[in-house]
Amino acid sequence: MKSTTIGNVSIEWLGHAGFILRGQKKVIYIDPYAIPDEIGPEDEADIILLTHEHFDHCDPSSIRTVRGSMTTTLIPEKMSLQFKGDARRIIEGDELTGNLAIKGVDIEVVPSYNLNKPNHPRGEGVGYIVELEGIRIYHAGDSDLIPEMAEIHADVVLLPISADFTMSEEEAAEAAISIGPKVAIPMHYGLVEGTDADPLKFKELINAKDPNIDVIIL
Template identity: 35%
Template sequence: MYVYKDITIKRIAHDCFLVSNGKINLYFDPFKIEENLPKADYILITHEHFDHFSIDDIRKIIKESTVLFMNEMTEKALGDQLANKIVIINPGDSMDYDGIHIKGVPAYNVNKFRERGIVYHPKEDKKLGFIVLINNVKIYHVGDSDNIPEMKNLKDENIDILLIPVSGTYVMTPKEALDATLTINPKVAIPMHYGAIVGSEADAQDFVEAVKKKGLDAVLI
């Protein structure tokens, strides 16, 4: 667990995080949810792949008032389940709930290919990253993405916490994640997308050490 100002951030597995200000519990990409975790007020889902969008894990943390944010492709994968709890969000959209500002940003591949000419996460699918402002702390969950041109515009966002993939499989390598981190210039970078399906803790540690050598802060949680 990592504490930044009055926000706690717990990495659960892979790209799944619990962010809390003590009153509101927000989850990114529920996956491998542990027992006895608090119920979710908000669930933000980056895309429809099973390791980011797990119905069984969502059901472990959902309650009557939970709101789920997802794109249309993920909604189609969900079908009629939980339809009354869904808010559609696409890259470029932003909205406010309970004093929390949620913004969708692009997440896609430029050089991770399923087969020749076909990337794992195409831009046209409108898969998501999220920028969340909670208690004046700005958190950027990159989602499954490469170091994309849109990240150059995020330096002016003054990101406090960057949650960034580092495994190199389907997403950025540690070196590519370092380059993206230097572009975004967060207060703290936290690696993700390792240790559950692809990527190792060594990948995450390499990233943390490389970021620190460049004079920025990074932590492994």
């Protein structure tokens, strides 16, 4: 797996839209999919965040691989998949912070939807802002460039660039520039049919307009 470290947080890309966020004491998976063989029992999730029910974001086999008896899983309210154990239904606008934090991790549930495509209607999926070791990480889910992104405050943004189902490289670059993070990481390309995109184009577009954003291609 390819990874980068920002502060005390390791961000590992599982491919597509899947990531592992590792803090000093917490392991968080977002949209685990096609889990590699190198993942073992020591990589068990403290928290799993699912953005929506499509197979490339909610893969039961991958979830079983990383989910343990003590794992907390956050699931969009309209997802039909049923989970045993600590599984919590969430909707956009939920703020699991302070006394409501999940295992000491602040998590905000934010909008994620398509504007002019039928694949991801509003209310079926979500994005997340995770604050881990003082670093705010935004995972956009399968979203277009939506107005709510202008209100996002994050140090790191994980943005889809595959156009057919999400933002294009140009739109994702615009989103990153609007948010103004320290780091932008492209995702949702290259692994699944219909997700061809050029992360170098995403990087070049951002560098041309805001060289203060560090674009990291994993």
